Amino acid sequence: MNAGLNGQGTKARYRGLQKVSRQRYIFLFVALAPSLLGYLLFTLYPNVLSIYYSLLDWDGLTDAKFVGIDNFVHMFQDKFVWRALYHNLLLIVVVPVLIVLISLVLAYLLNNKTYRENSLYKVVYFFTNVLSTVVIALLWAFIYDGSFGLLNGILGIFGLDMNSFYWLGSSSTALWALVVPMVWGGVGLYVVIFINAISAIPKSLYEAAELEGARPMTMLFRITIPLLRSVIRVCVVFIVLGTIKGFELMLVMTNGGPEGSTDVIGLYMYNLAFGKDYHNYGYASAIGMLLFVILVAAKYIIDKYYPEEKVEF
Amino acid sequence: MDWVWRLLLFLWAASIVFPIVWIVLQSLRTNAEFFQNIWELPSQLQWGNYTKAWTSYNVGKSLLNTLYYVGVSLVLGTFLTALNAYALTRMQFRGRAFIWSLIMLSLFLPGINALIPQYILMKTLHLTNSLTGLIILDSFGENVFFLMLLGGFMASFPKDLEESGAIDGASLFQIFWKIIVPLSTPGIVTVAIFKFLGLYNNFLGPLIYLSDPAKHTIGVNMYHANMKMQFTSDWVTMFAGIIIVMIPSIIFYILFQKRIMAGATMGAMKG
Numbered sequence: 001m002n003a004g005l006n007g008q009g010t011k012a013r014y015r016g017l018q019k020v021s022r023q024r025y026i027f028l029f030v031a032l033a034p035s036l037l038g039y040l041l042f043t044l045y046p047n048v049l050s051i052y053y054s055l056l057d058w059d060g061l062t063d064a065k066f067v068g069i070d071n072f073v074h075m076f077q078d079k080f081v082w083r084a085l086y087h088n089l090l091l092i093v094v095v096p097v098l099i100v101l102i103s104l105v106l107a108y109l110l111n112n113k114t115y116r117e118n119s120l121y122k123v124v125y126f127f128t129n130v131l132s133t134v135v136i137a138l139l140w141a142f143i144y145d146g147s148f149g150l151l152n153g154i155l156g157i158f159g160l161d162m163n164s165f166y167w168l169g170s171s172s173t174a175l176w177a178l179v180v181p182m183v184w185g186g187v188g189l190y191v192v193i194f195i196n197a198i199s200a201i202p203k204s205l206y207e208a209a210e211l212e213g214a215r216p217m218t219m220l221f222r223i224t225i226p227l228l229r230s231v232i233r234v235c236v237v238f239i240v241l242g243t244i245k246g247f248e249l250m251l252v253m254t255n256g257g258p259e260g261s262t263d264v265i266g267l268y269m270y271n272l273a274f275g276k277d278y279h280n281y282g283y284a285s286a287i288g289m290l291l292f293v294i295l296v297a298a299k300y301i302i303d304k305y306y307p308e309e310k311v312e313f
Numbered sequence: 314m315d316w317v318w319r320l321l322l323f324l325w326a327a328s329i330v331f332p333i334v335w336i337v338l339q340s341l342r343t344n345a346e347f348f349q350n351i352w353e354l355p356s357q358l359q360w361g362n363y364t365k366a367w368t369s370y371n372v373g374k375s376l377l378n379t380l381y382y383v384g385v386s387l388v389l390g391t392f393l394t395a396l397n398a399y400a401l402t403r404m405q406f407r408g409r410a411f412i413w414s415l416i417m418l419s420l421f422l423p424g425i426n427a428l429i430p431q432y433i434l435m436k437t438l439h440l441t442n443s444l445t446g447l448i449i450l451d452s453f454g455e456n457v458f459f460l461m462l463l464g465g466f467m468a469s470f471p472k473d474l475e476e477s478g479a480i481d482g483a484s485l486f487q488i489f490w491k492i493i494v495p496l497s498t499p500g501i502v503t504v505a506i507f508k509f510l511g512l513y514n515n516f517l518g519p520l521i522y523l524s525d526p527a528k529h530t531i532g533v534n535m536y537h538a539n540m541k542m543q544f545t546s547d548w549v550t551m552f553a554g555i556i557i558v559m560i561p562s563i564i565f566y567i568l569f570q571k572r573i574m575a576g577a578t579m580g581a582m583k584g
Contacts, residue, residue: 024404027485031400035393036412038453039419046430047422053430060433106325109318117322124326126574130566131559132514134532138539138555143332148548150332153351184328193578216318245425248516252536266425273429274521281429288426295423 050292053285060279071286081287084265087175088244091182091264092298096239098183099190100232106187107194108220112206122195126188133185137252140181144168168254171261178249178262190235197231198224233306240298245291265291333559340552347549359549366553374527375534382444382519382530383512390452391505395497397455398463399489403475416455432521442524450522451512459504462579466500467493503576506569513561531558 054071058064075081106125110118128136143150146166155162167177201224209219225232247266250256256263256271265287272284339347340362341355367373400406401413431450432441440446470493478488494501519530529537535558542551566573 023485024406027489028400028404028406030486031396031489032412034453035397035455036415038449039416039455042431042434042450042454043419043422043424043427044415046427046434049430049434050426053433102325106322109322113315113318113322115319115322117326121322121326122574123570124329126570126577127566128329129577130510130514130562130573132516132532132562134516134536135555135558135562138535138551139332139336141539142336142548142552148348148351150335150351187325189577192574196578241423245423252516252539269425270428273432281433285426285429288429292423292426296421 050285050288053282054289056282056285058280058282060281064282067282071283072289074283075286075290080260080263080268081265081290083260084263084268087262087264090175091179091243092240094179095182095186095243096236098179099186099239100235102183103187103190103194104225104228104232105220107191107198108216108224110191111195111198112216112219122192125191128185128187129189131185133248134252136181136185137249140177140184141168141253144177169258171259174254174258174262178253181249181253182243182246186239193231193235194228197228201227233302236306237299237302240302241295244295244298265294336552337556340549340556342549344547344549362549362553363557366550366557369550370534370538370554371526372531372534372554372557375529375531378444378528379513379530379532382447383509386448386451386512387505387508389448390508391501393452394456394459394504395463395494395501396489398460399467399493401460402464402468403470403493416457416460419455420457428521435522441522442528444523444528447518447522451515451518459507462576463497463500463504466497470496503572506572507576509565510573513565 055066055068056064057067057070106121110122131139142148144167146152146162146164146169149167151167152162152165168174205223206219209223214222245266247264247270250262250264250267251270254262256267269284269287269291272280272287338354339351341358341360342353343359346353346356401409435441435446435450438446440449474492474496475488478492483491514532515530516532516536519533520536523529523533526534526537535554538554539551542548
């Protein structure tokens with residue numbers, strides 16, 4: 001009887017364990033499957049498919065035709081691709097440098113000066129980062145307008161009559177005019193990041209430098225920036241990759257014009273696939289693959305030529 | 314020399330505040346007044362511009378669309394992320410490492426090359442031109458940043474948390490919902506804040522997927538309104554429209570300013 005009871009107990013416990021483990025599997029399935037399946041379907045599968053699409057000649061209406069590497073051959077002869085890449089290159093050179101330099105100076109000043117308004121400035125600077133690209137783009141479109149824009153109005157006050165010059169309407173100024181909202185919209189985030197990083201640097205370093213008679217900007221370039229190397233590196237990677245693939249601002253403000261002077265590679269791809277007239281999914285996908293390669297290469301180059309160095313203080 | 318630095322800080326702040334204040338002021342004047350002189354203050358407050366923006370741009374409808382899209386994606390997405398982070402950080406099971414490595418793969422995918430196949434896929438599934446389709450696209454998926462943030466949070470709880478729950482006879486879901494979620498609230502709120510910002514400011518997704526104007530979200534609506542304005546020259550109404558779009562962002566920023574800044578820097582520090 002004793003043995004029987006014992007046996008029943010084990011069986012009950014076994015059944016209980018089985019129930020627990022079944023419940024566990026159900027829970028795991030419910031917890032993991034929706035996100036994982038969505039990720040496989042909407043992210044991984046399209047990424048794999050994009051390789052195949054880049055080998056097709058397909059306008060979305062008629063049947064797709066397999067053309068091998070024709071799209072890539074055409075791409076290297078397409079002067080619009082080179083023009084767009086050239087604009088990307090200009091932006092990669094200018095935008096990260098401006099964003100990092102301006103945010104470093106602002107963060108340094110906010111950290112080392114004790115003006116009453118500093119805490120308010122931090123909040124104001126960051127504000128542009130919660131605005132959508134559309135709002136930033138429209139705001140700056142109003143600023144740049146020829147006849148009623150804010151910029152020409154301000155220049156007018158200082159006695160510079162711009163004769164209703166439309167900043168986004170001239171192919172010599174449009175791309176540079178776009179750099180300003182890109183920098184303006186990005187700086188706030190990096191100011192906050194750099195403020196946090198700078199406040200981790202011991203005050204004694206600055207005090208010692210001050211005793212030696214160092215000026216504020218000397219301390220910024222000799223103490224702060226060298227010690228922030230690894231944080232700056234992360235930010236540079238982030239801004240460079242964003243600049244290579246970003247095109248929303250151009251899409252809203254100029255749509256690549258005038259005369260293609262603000263066309264970037266992402267926008268060119270977008271317009272080929274989703275633009276108003278002719279659609280070319282195959283060719284656009286080939287450009288997408290090119291973008292993929294460029295992004296991976298950019299990451300690799302930054303990693304190689306901007307090696308991570310551990311600093312200690 | 315000191316005043317130069319102070320002026321520099323002031324000028325950057327002014328570059329942000331001044332254009333916005335200028336647009337608010339001009340949005341309360343008539344077009345005739347505005348074309349006359351862009352510097353004057355409103356002589357009589359033209360609140361009618363806001364009513365006109367609301368009706369002629371169909372702002373009410375697009376705000377409702379935005380509310381539906383952002384609201385459902387936010388609740389569904391945050392819930393799934395929390396559930397996912399819990400299972401991936403606090404439960405041991407076969408294949409866990411494999412799933413993690415699959416998710417980490419997304420860090421190498423820039424996403425832009427997948428735009429076209431994703432669109433074709435959505436079209437095949439009849440999910441284009443539908444707010445619900447967009448919700449599905451944006452809620453079901455993995456996000457390394459959110460998983461790390463929440464997972465790191467959950468991993469810091471003591472190991473026997475689940476055991477004590479299990480002894481009381483609670484099911485796994487009850488343990489998750491009644492013990493883990495309340496403890497993780499600060500992390501979940503941060504995730505929700507960033508999801509909100511991403512969703513409310515999402516422009517490319519709604520632009521590509523929603524072709525019917527009746528389904529436009531507020532951002533896409535303003536984009537099209539601005540295209541039309543190039544022919545109507547109705548500046549003050551456009552100004553009013555822009556301010557309406559900015560109001561939710563401003564309110565949200567005032568409410569969560571500290572958390573937004575803290576969360577935004579977390580990514581860079583860890584990286």
